[in-house]
Amino acid sequence: MARDHASTPATDARTRILDAAEAIVRARGVPNLTLEAAAREAGVSKGGLLYHFSSKEALLSALLGRLAEFVSQDFTEALERLPPGPGRAARAMLAWGLEVSEAEANERCDRAAAVFLAAFHHDPALLDPIRAVVARLREAVATDGLAPGHGMAVMAAMDGLFMARIFGMYELGPDERRDMHAALSRLLDPVP
Amino acid sequence: MARDHASTPATDARTRILDAAEAIVRARGVPNLTLEAAAREAGVSKGGLLYHFSSKEALLSALLGRLAEFVSQDFTEALERLPPGPGRAARAMLAWGLEVSEAEANERCDRAAAVFLAAFHHDPALLDPIRAVVARLREAVATDGLAPGHGMAVMAAMDGLFMARIFGMYELGPDERRDMHAALSRLLDPVP
DNA sequence: GTTGACATACCGTCCGGCCGGTATAGCTTT
DNA sequence: AAAGCTATACCGGCCGGACGGTATGTCAAC
DSSP: OOOOSSSOOSSOHHHHHHHHHHHHHHHHOGGGOOHHHHHHHHTSOHHHHHHHSSSHHHHHHHHHHHHHHHHHHHHHHHHHTSOOSTTHHHHHHHHHHHSSOHHHHHHHHHHHHHHHHHHHHHOGGGGHHHHHHHHHHHHHHHTSSSOTTHHHHHHHHHHHHHHHHHTTSOOOOHHHHHHHHHHHHGGGSOOO | OOOOOSSSOSSOHHHHHHHHHHHHHHHHOGGGOOHHHHHHHHTSOHHHHHHHSSSHHHHHHHHHHHHHHHHHHHHHHHHHTSOOSTTHHHHHHHHHHHSSOHHHHHHHHHHHHHHHHHHHHHOGGGGHHHHHHHHHHHHHHHTSSSOTTHHHHHHHHHHHHHHHHHTTSOOOOHHHHHHHHHHHHGGGSOOO
């Protein structure tokens, strides 16, 4: 322990380092995420960082574990808030992406993107944990009672918005979000 | 000019370098795209490469110009192959992503992804040329006579498939492609 | 002999990782 | 209870390698 010193933020060093790494990527991009920078931002020395994460890969791996767990849990909660019935998983995705405030959606998106891109750049295999989560989501969407392809269309559309934002391609305004939500909702009703 | 020399592969050095850079990113990832590696792969010296592209940024910029032009032209062609009428742009996107062979779609996707990711990593601003192209596509999709949001839903779904592939998240099998095509096609008909 | 199209050699920087040290807390032995 | 011992949680400096970029040389073609 020995964690005090008058002016240290209550969180433990490990978490602070993780947060710092994320913040750096968000603010200054993947190439600026160096061990020194992360250590500085977290208020520890480089040696201190390497005590907690024995390599850059270990740091990124931890970052990704956190993300995967967060995403998984977040989606599960969205799912459980919805009544059962055909298309529940797809409706959860839709809600998850388009029924929250734009600010909230963007925040989640940016957090995920930062971790995502940093890990992918270092080694694509680091994405395996979220790949597993996504596979679960996909399975849920594909088997929730909708006509084949309909749920996946919704999921793909949400993923498209994610990508469009992280690469700064386009971003929907409030009206467009509403319109797109309405359009995709048509896919959730039983085929006419 | 002065392009011969008995034993140079028919293409000019500039193009060979561009192709080499793309190939490296595709085969070994963004971090392995170095000037030396690109030069070696293209069969020139590092100095030779720097004669054609005065910096790494210049190389990436050229790569991206090529991509932007290719995408723009490719989409225009897809558009022109379709009869006019409401939803033409959206149908072109759908055709572009789901009415070609899986191999062809993947090939285009991977080429684009390689350039995309390499440029983005070096400097997100390098993506501006394709951002402009995408803005044009988006405009086309948003104003092609469909009910609001419907075209964008299709576009986002295609972008989602793009992202899912480049990050190895998921990939649709032939049946899924067909099903998703059918699902999204429902959005192209006049609202019932 | 000048220019275009390279090749070779080299430099400065930056980054990941390792190492030796150190202060503190807790346990144990006497 | 005093004295050791060990583990934890760091600090600060260093090294080796790689990479982008420059500077200079070369050599055929015109």
